[in-house]
Amino acid sequence: MSRLFSPITLGNLELRNRVVIPPMCQYMAASDGLPAPWHHMHYGALAISGADLIIQEATGVDAIGRISPNCLGIYTDAQEAALTDMLAGIRSFSSARFGIQLAHAGRKASCEPFDSYVYVPPEKGGWHPLGPSAAKHGDSWPLPRVATQDDLREVIKGFAEAARRADRADRAGYDLIELHGAHGYLISSFLSPLANRRTDAYGGPLENRMRLAVEIARAVRKAWPAQKALGMRLNGTDWLEGGITIAETAQVAARLKEEGFDYVALSSGGNARGQKLPPIVPGYQAPLAQEVRATAGIATMAVGMVLTPHQAEDILAEGKADLVAIGRAALDDPRWGLHAAQALGDEAVYPRSYWRAAGRVWPGYAMLRSAPVA
Numbered sequence: 007m008s009r010l011f012s013p014i015t016l017g018n019l020e021l022r023n024r025v026v027i028p029p030m031c032q033y034m035a036a037s038d039g040l041p042a043p044w045h046h047m048h049y050g051a052l053a054i055s056g057a058d059l060i061i062q063e064a065t066g067v068d069a070i071g072r073i074s075p076n077c078l079g080i081y082t083d084a085q086e087a088a089l090t091d092m093l094a095g096i097r098s099f100s101s102a103r104f105g106i107q108l109a110h111a112g113r114k115a116s117c118e119p120f121d122s123y124v125y126v127p128p129e130k131g132g133w134h135p136l137g138p139s140a141a142k143h144g145d146s147w148p149l150p151r152v153a154t155q156d157d158l159r160e161v162i163k164g165f166a167e168a169a170r171r172a173d174r175a176d177r178a179g180y181d182l183i184e185l186h187g188a189h190g191y192l193i194s195s196f197l198s199p200l201a202n203r204r205t206d207a208y209g210g211p212l213e214n215r216m217r218l219a220v221e222i223a224r225a226v227r228k229a230w231p232a233q234k235a236l237g238m239r240l241n242g243t244d245w246l247e248g249g250i251t252i253a254e255t256a257q258v259a260a261r262l263k264e265e266g267f268d269y270v271a272l273s274s275g276g277n278a279r280g281q282k283l284p285p286i287v288p289g290y291q292a293p294l295a296q297e298v299r300a301t302a303g304i305a306t307m308a309v310g311m312v313l314t315p316h317q318a319e320d321i322l323a324e325g326k327a328d329l330v331a332i333g334r335a336a337l338d339d340p341r342w343g344l345h346a347a348q349a350l351g352d353e354a355v356y357p358r359s360y361w362r363a364a365g366r367v368w369p370g371y372a373m374l375r376s377a378p379v380a
């Protein structure tokens with residue numbers, strides 16, 4: 007059996023393989039944050055991808071925490087009911103596990119993703135964003151409203167209430183929560199010295215910059231059943247001098263472990279303009295997962311340009327991570343996991359209706375891969 011298709015346990019969540027579909031915003035929600043037919047199609051397709059864990063896109067814990075006016079939310083009864091309905095539908099045909107990424111977009115909120123992520127002002131259906139300091143995200147953006155301690159208390163409450171809703175949804179609820187602590191959104195912007203210039207207890211040394219992350223982590227751990235799987239996505243680097251370092255991120259991860267977190271996912275960037283990106287080669291962020299895994303002793307998820315089953319297998323075999331997330335490669339091929347299992351010699355569990363397309367029964371499967379039909 008390959009490592010990629012060997013089981014792993016996070017909290018009380020038993021995953022049958024280590025292929026994860028990471029959160030990927032669809033920007034297709036109605037303006038009230040409700041899932042649309044697109045979400046049913048998208049998550050339904052990924053639920054039969056062969057990945058055993060699908061993490062729902064960044065889902066706002068309050069209205070101004072959404073990345074765009076068309077992002078999902080989980081802060082109203084109507085949203086909770088609609089997500090419940092979506093999950094129940096998908097679970098009627100798939101036993102894949104569902105996680106949800108809870109997010110507050112902070113100073114990067116209210117953007118138009120299909121138009122170069124420009125800021126959407128209130129008169130066009132957007133809102134004024136909230137940030138750690140009076141520092142803009144970019145030229146088209148207003149100065150964020152600087153979060154007061156009361157605002158932060160509300161944000162923390164919002165995350166905890168969203169976790170309660172995520173537990174209730176579909177009775178059995180989501181199987182896992184991932185907090186979005188990467189890409190320059192609220193938690194990430196507090197962690198990074200590039201965005202956080204506060205002089206109070208939430209700014210300055212790492213201990214202060216990680217205070218919001220830890221307070222949210224603690225509140226969510228309390229609101230989410232003790233054994234249910236919980237993780238956070240973090241930036242391993244901002245790709246800019248003066249940004250968060252991998253050594254700091256490892257300290258945050260170690261603290262999250264103490265708070266009862268089961269894993270961290272390592273991503274990077276998005277905190278400030280002028281990033282000095284490295285060559286975006288397959289697995290380019292996996293060394294970040296490796297460093298945190300080795301120093302913080304917490305399970306890690308690698309993500310970023312993992313394209314082939316063998317690349318994913320190597321990341322696990324080399325001890326860089328415990329789970330591997332497959333994003334765009336799964337948008338390109340929504341049966342990525344089924345194909346990966348067959349490439350690595352493992353059993354691919356096809357949905358019943360599709361069994362005649364499996365490699366062991368359909369000669370076309372091998373023909374298609376070795377010599378594409380003209």
Ligand SMILES: Cc1cc2nc3c(=O)[nH]c(=O)nc-3n(C[C@H](O)[C@H](O)[C@H](O)COP(=O)(O)O)c2cc1C
Nearest residue numbers: 028029030031063064309310311312332333334335
């Ligand atoms: C369409 C799209 C939407 C994304 N939305 C999110 C998101 O909601 N939350 C998040 O943490 N990352 C998001 N990402 C980043 C992915 O989770 C992933 O880290 C990134 O695509 C790199 O992995 P890949 O090379 O396998 O695609 C998004 C990426 C894409 C392509």
